[in-house]
Amino acid sequence: MSHMPSLALGLCLAALSLPAMAQEGSALSPRVVNEAAVPAVMARAVDDFIIPGYRNLSDKTALLTKASAALCEVPSAASQEKAQEAFSDLVQAWSTVEIIRLGPALEQNRFERFLFYPDRKSTGLKQVQAILAKGDETATDVASLKGKSVAAQGLGALEYVLYGNGSDVLASKDGDFRCRYGVAISQNLDAIANEFLAEWQKPEGIQAAWKKPGPGNPQFRDSKEAATELLGIFVHGVEMVKDQRLKPFYAGTVDGKQDKGHPKSAIYWRSENTMPSIAANFRGLHTLFKVADMESLLPNDSRSVAGSADFVFKSVIGISQTIDGPIGEAIADDKSRAKLDFLTLNTADLLDRLNKDFGGAIGLGAGFSFADGD
Known part of the structure; x- marks a missing residue:
């Protein structure tokens, strides 16, 4: 090279x-848009990119959840590596669709819950470190984790769990709490990915607004x-x-x-x-x-x-x-x-x-x- x-x-x-x-x-x-072409362009964006992209994201979060659970069940360097590989695969899938920062992504803080970045004052990092230091069991349950700070429940938090200081403990039983926290984050990401997909797949939801711009359309007149x-x-x-x-x-x-x-x-x-x-x-x-x-x-x-x-x-x-x-x-x-x-x-x-x-x-x-x- x-x-x-x-x-x-x-x-x-x-x-x-x-x-x-x-x-x-x-x-x-x-200098005008070719208006006749717009509905077909919007339809292709939804059907050929957005929905397949979120479907791929959902597939990758499911695989990550499985790999994270396997790491907790049988901790080893090999199972940790598999969880890390699943994380990197998910980063690829997310980075492809994170450009769609509108609609369902803006509702219920879904985008920030999936990825809190930039973390300019290291707020998220400190929260994740505190959870790990205290062994906060509420962070190992996906329902209670969802109610915590967005910085403690997404990709940034999981990256620290898998790669940050002390992550070598995941290869042994000593990493049980850290691993269970990682599983909860994975499950949370999987739930959000499924929500993205479900919202875009609703026939009368946002995809209908995208495909049929016009006077009666609340989004695109x-x-x-x-x-x-x-x-x-x-x-x-x-x-x-x-x-x-x-x-x-x-x-x-x-x-x-x-x-x-x-x-x-x-x-x-x-x-x-x-x-x-x-x-x-x-x-x-x-x-x-x-x-x-x-x-x-x-x-x-x-x-x-x-x-x-x-x-x-x-x-x-x-x-x-x-x-x-x-x-x-x-x-x-x-x-x-x-x-x-x-x-x-x-x-x-x-x-x-x-x-x-x-x-x-x-x-x-x-x-x-x-x-x-x-």
Whole structure:
């Protein structure tokens, strides 16, 4: 992989040469969404990405619950490793669909209960450590755990149980309490995943609102509102990766000074899932972009906007997948840091392509910015 930094630079220069192509036809047709295409795009987003994504999430939480229970039943290094593998598989499934931060995800604190992040003041970490130190039995029952702080019942808490200080105790009977707490978290995650899926599968629920925009629809009064919501997923998703996933642990070079990095501020740093989760975030966004056929929302003479976004999606996914191992080691390595610089630059570029170029091409450009939350 020693050729990757030069490849990254080449891809970066190629990506930066695309805006002219993305602007094609900007004076040739009205900047409006292709309203006739919207219902089909929304339907594909639901049927071909959101529901299958949550179904996969539910499958992975079920497997994690099984692996966690097996660890408690027969504690060993091997069963601990299997539980850790199931955790990493779940992180991949979640990172693919966590971009859908709306509807059922916002109800009943489901999103925060599944993943409390960022934990800027280490509030969640302290709560999890206190539960483990005190042997708080109420944390081992999924019903009472659900009533505790969101920070003590989701992926972050489980990562600490499986990988944090003292986690080696899980390989023996001495880890019984810690293990049972992990099982309760797994069961809680499984329940939430099943709620996500059930809410989206209801025929007259949110999927009906997505598939039939119109005057009688409480969510989307017209196709433009529906298209705005869908494009917002991409803009906010890329913005989330840029500001909440990459920036906390590595800001790149600012004013000629290179950031030394903050590896313990990275999500999933203990389990080495930082970059795999970021790659999955981008893959989820790219898959949704393709399967929903976002290109069909554009005026015919602006279709190149989708092509340029697709190019940058492939670039950031490709580079994300080549940065592995402990995130601290990646920051300290010149070649990996060059990849992180490339990734940071192109994530910002992708945000502009979606927010300004795509949004502008469907009439959401003037005075409108998803990035500002408008």
